[in-house]
Amino acid sequence: MNNKFNIVYLLIFFIFINYSFADEKIKRIDKVSKNLRCLICQGQSVYDSQSEFALSIRDLIIKKIDEGQTDEEIYDYLKVKYGDWIIYDPKLDKNTILLWSIPLILFIFGGLLIFRKVIIIK
Amino acid sequence: MISHLGSYSLIFCTIFAFLIILQSAKLIGNQSKIFPKKIYTIITLQLFFVIFSFSCLLIAFVSSDFSNITVYNNSHTEKPFFYKISGVWGNHEGSLLLWLLVLVLFLFLFILDTKNYDNKYKLLTVIFQEIIILGFLLFIIITSNPFDYIFPVPLEGLGLNPILQDPALAIHPPILYIGYVGTSLIFSSSLAAVINNTVNSEWAKQIKKWVFLSWIFLTLGIMLGSIWAYYELGWGGFWFWDPVENVSLMPWFCLTALLHTILVLEKRNALKNWTIVLSIATFSLSMSGTFLVRSGILNSIHTFANDPSRGVFILTFLFFLIFLAIIVLFIYSENDKKTSNNFNILSKETAVLVNNWFMMYFLSVVLIGTIYPIFLEVFTNEKISVGPPFYQKLMIPFLIPFFIFMSFGPRVKWINDKLKKINYTQIIVFISSLIIAYIIFTNSSVSYLFSSFLIAASIFLVLNSLRDFFSKSIQIPQKISHFSFSILILSILLNGIYSEEFNSNMKVGDELKFIDKTIKFKGINFDEKDNYKLLRGDFEVIDSGKNTLNFNPEIRIYNQPVISTSEADIKTNLFNDNFIVFTLLKDNEIFNVRYQHKPFMIWIWISIIMLAFGGTLAVIKYGK
Numbered sequence: 001m002n003n004k005f006n007i008v009y010l011l012i013f014f015i016f017i018n019y020s021f022a023d024e025k026i027k028r029i030d031k032v033s034k035n036l037r038c039l040i041c042q043g044q045s046v047y048d049s050q051s052e053f054a055l056s057i058r059d060l061i062i063k064k065i066d067e068g069q070t071d072e073e074i075y076d077y078l079k080v081k082y083g084d085w086i087i088y089d090p091k092l093d094k095n096t097i098l099l100w101s102i103p104l105i106l107f108i109f110g111g112l113l114i115f116r117k118v119i120i121i122k
Numbered sequence: 123m124i125s126h127l128g129s130y131s132l133i134f135c136t137i138f139a140f141l142i143i144l145q146s147a148k149l150i151g152n153q154s155k156i157f158p159k160k161i162y163t164i165i166t167l168q169l170f171f172v173i174f175s176f177s178c179l180l181i182a183f184v185s186s187d188f189s190n191i192t193v194y195n196n197s198h199t200e201k202p203f204f205y206k207i208s209g210v211w212g213n214h215e216g217s218l219l220l221w222l223l224v225l226v227l228f229l230f231l232f233i234l235d236t237k238n239y240d241n242k243y244k245l246l247t248v249i250f251q252e253i254i255i256l257g258f259l260l261f262i263i264i265t266s267n268p269f270d271y272i273f274p275v276p277l278e279g280l281g282l283n284p285i286l287q288d289p290a291l292a293i294h295p296p297i298l299y300i301g302y303v304g305t306s307l308i309f310s311s312s313l314a315a316v317i318n319n320t321v322n323s324e325w326a327k328q329i330k331k332w333v334f335l336s337w338i339f340l341t342l343g344i345m346l347g348s349i350w351a352y353y354e355l356g357w358g359g360f361w362f363w364d365p366v367e368n369v370s371l372m373p374w375f376c377l378t379a380l381l382h383t384i385l386v387l388e389k390r391n392a393l394k395n396w397t398i399v400l401s402i403a404t405f406s407l408s409m410s411g412t413f414l415v416r417s418g419i420l421n422s423i424h425t426f427a428n429d430p431s432r433g434v435f436i437l438t439f440l441f442f443l444i445f446l447a448i449i450v451l452f453i454y455s456e457n458d459k460k461t462s463n464n465f466n467i468l469s470k471e472t473a474v475l476v477n478n479w480f481m482m483y484f485l486s487v488v489l490i491g492t493i494y495p496i497f498l499e500v501f502t503n504e505k506i507s508v509g510p511p512f513y514q515k516l517m518i519p520f521l522i523p524f525f526i527f528m529s530f531g532p533r534v535k536w537i538n539d540k541l542k543k544i545n546y547t548q549i550i551v552f553i554s555s556l557i558i559a560y561i562i563f564t565n566s567s568v569s570y571l572f573s574s575f576l577i578a579a580s581i582f583l584v585l586n587s588l589r590d591f592f593s594k595s596i597q598i599p600q601k602i603s604h605f606s607f608s609i610l611i612l613s614i615l616l617n618g619i620y621s622e623e624f625n626s627n628m629k630v631g632d633e634l635k636f637i638d639k640t641i642k643f644k645g646i647n648f649d650e651k652d653n654y655k656l657l658r659g660d661f662e663v664i665d666s667g668k669n670t671l672n673f674n675p676e677i678r679i680y681n682q683p684v685i686s687t688s689e690a691d692i693k694t695n696l697f698n699d700n701f702i703v704f705t706l707l708k709d710n711e712i713f714n715v716r717y718q719h720k721p722f723m724i725w726i727w728i729s730i731i732m733l734a735f736g737g738t739l740a741v742i743k744y745g746k
Contacts, residue, residue: 030625035509035511037507037509043362043364043365044357045509047625048357050705050707050714083504083505084504084505084506084507085505085506085507086507087506087507088507088508088509088510088511088512089509089511089512089515090506090507090508090512095498095502095504095506096494096506098494099490099491099494099498099508099512100516102486102490103483103486103487103490103516104516106482106483106486107479107483107486107520110479110482110483111479114472114475114476114479117464117465117475118464118465118466118467118472118475119464119465119466119467
């Protein structure tokens with residue numbers, strides 16, 4: 001009796017685990033494909049597009065995830081193959097240091113200007 | 123025939139523009155209070171000929187006159203009447219003619235509006251505005267004449283891209299252009315005021331209704347484009363951080379900053395140079411928007427036709443105008459050091475500066491994100507993409523302080539305010555927003571620490587804006603606009619956090635589970651309309667409460683040009699939008715189906731309309 005119960009319990013457990021794995025996997029595929037540009041479309045992501053290219057990239061993502069690669073490894077693989085153009089989220093490197101820093105520098109600069117203009121009266 | 127008339131009127135307009143500039147320059151020294159009759163007449167004539175020219179193009183479109191190349195390229199006899207009209211500005215040449223029409227019309231209205239003002243200021247404004255008009259006229263005549271003809275005359279036109287055949291997109295360009303072009307008048311009149319040495323409260327009072335007017339149209343114009351993207355592109359989003367969307371957002375940030383600064387100039391006669399800089403920047407951004415869209419250097423979903431020589435022309439012209447503005451500022455601007463005094467830390471002046479600080483920061487993020495890839499490619503030949511993650515990472519963290527500042531800003535008094543030791547209402551508001559944010563988050567599956575702070579901050583803003591309704595010192599337009607803005611922000615955030623989507627391939631008869639819902643694909647049927655064939659899907663979505671929603675999204679195949687589009691079916695109510703769109707994959711059997719559940723979608727549109735309504739009340743008030 002007890003044994004049977006355990007088996008059922010284990011079964012449910014495994015189904016549950018498999019289910020959530022599948023769920024996680026879809027979420028990961030969506031997340032990765034939303035961050036990729038469909039190279040043959042105009043301004044569409046791989047997630048949004050139904051073009052041959054986008055479908056093949058999605059298959060590739062599924063394959064890579066099944067091979068146990070991380071998101072970063074998938075991005076790196078695609079970057080080598082297609083160039084930085086394919087990734088929507090530009091990495092911080094020597095090419096993009098100004099891209100990321102200029103707005104922040106301007107914000108600090110603006111803050112300083114206001115600070116100079118303002119005085120405290122008690 | 124009609125095309126020739128249109129073409130000749132544009133040449134007349136060019137001659138008038140020269141005449142007006144020369145005559146105005148001659149009459150500037152004249153001390154008379156009455157606006158020179160001669161110039162008024164020529165401006166009226168110019169307006170008449172532009173309207174005439176525009177009507178010629180309109181008639182050519184409506185009568186499907188395919189001897190006109192613009193009509194041939196963008197129209198078709200079977201196109202519905204409404205889209206024949208909107209086809210006039212649905213293309214590059216026609217849209218520039220519309221730009222021109224609004225430019226001239228606004229100058230005319232400006233003259234009528236400033237009856238009692240100094241002649242020198244008015245004439246200078248006329249000169250600057252006519253320089254812009256002249257630039258656009260030459261641009262149209264040299265690179266993009268809408269009245270070029272084609273021989274032999276084709277029997278049928280090529281048709282308008284079907285995704286542009288849409289009511290929201292039909293009125294989107296005129297509305298957006300009124301906003302853009304309105305900024306040209308702010309530009310011209312601010313340079314005139316600099317030369318005339320009248321950058322003061324008086325000028326601020328006169329120009330601010332133009333600032334508000336441009337802002338209202340720009341706001342509504344952006345919204346219409348966004349609504350269109352939401353239901354027509356079928357990806358369920360309403361903002362994609364696409365370059366073409368970004369270029370319309372940039373002047374908006376600048377104009378919003380100006381909208382607040384101009385009030386400081388009016389009330390306190392301060393921030394003169396800064397107001398002028400903002401006026402110039404707003405117009406430059408509107409112009410570069412046109413340049414970036416038309417030059418084709420942007421890779422975008424919205425780029426439909428482009429030609430590099432046009433880009434070069436606009437860029438040269440833009441640089442000329444900016445150069446002109448800098449020279450004017452350099453020669454004429456008074457030394458701000460003498461007149462400027464510092465602001466107290468607790469004053470409305472400082473609050474407006476803080477608003478400007480954030481607006482300029484958001485502007486710089488969007489500006490850098492949009493143009494950086496272009497420059498990088500030019501200099502290093504490397505292509506990068508700057509997409510939504512970049513904008514989100516740089517903007518979202520700054521929203522929390524922005525919301526908090528905005529919660530307090532409106533109630534701060536001019537010149538010098540006092541800080542109360544303990545403000546009990548504020549503590550109550552603060553605690554209530556934390557509690558509401560907590561309730562929202564415990565009832566949801568999502569729980570990120572950061573988003574909960576963000577939501578709490580935006581609820582804090584909503585509650586404070588609500589509280590402002592009881593304040594006597596704040597004016598009604600401001601109350602409405604600030605409150606609407608807070609609702610807009612809250613709806614966008616809740617929508618972003620709680621949107622759910624399901625994306626899968628299905629065959630007819632399939633039934634799939636998605637969270638607590640079941641999606642059934644019951645069937646498809648075929649139909650034929652005037653200018654397209656369609657495939658209508660029949661879907662049913664059943665939620666956990668056994669409520670059923672039926673959806674009939676369509677796949678349309680247009681005849682002219684042959685393009686297929688997906689029409690989403692959206693069920694809207696006050697709390698959420700449910701959205702199904704499907705596309706054909708292979709063999710007429712497998713379809714890609716996307717179902718989306720988007721909470722508070724309608725509130726995004728309602729709050730933007732309310733925001734613009736607040737602005738309209740302000741214009742009515744200031745117009746008196």
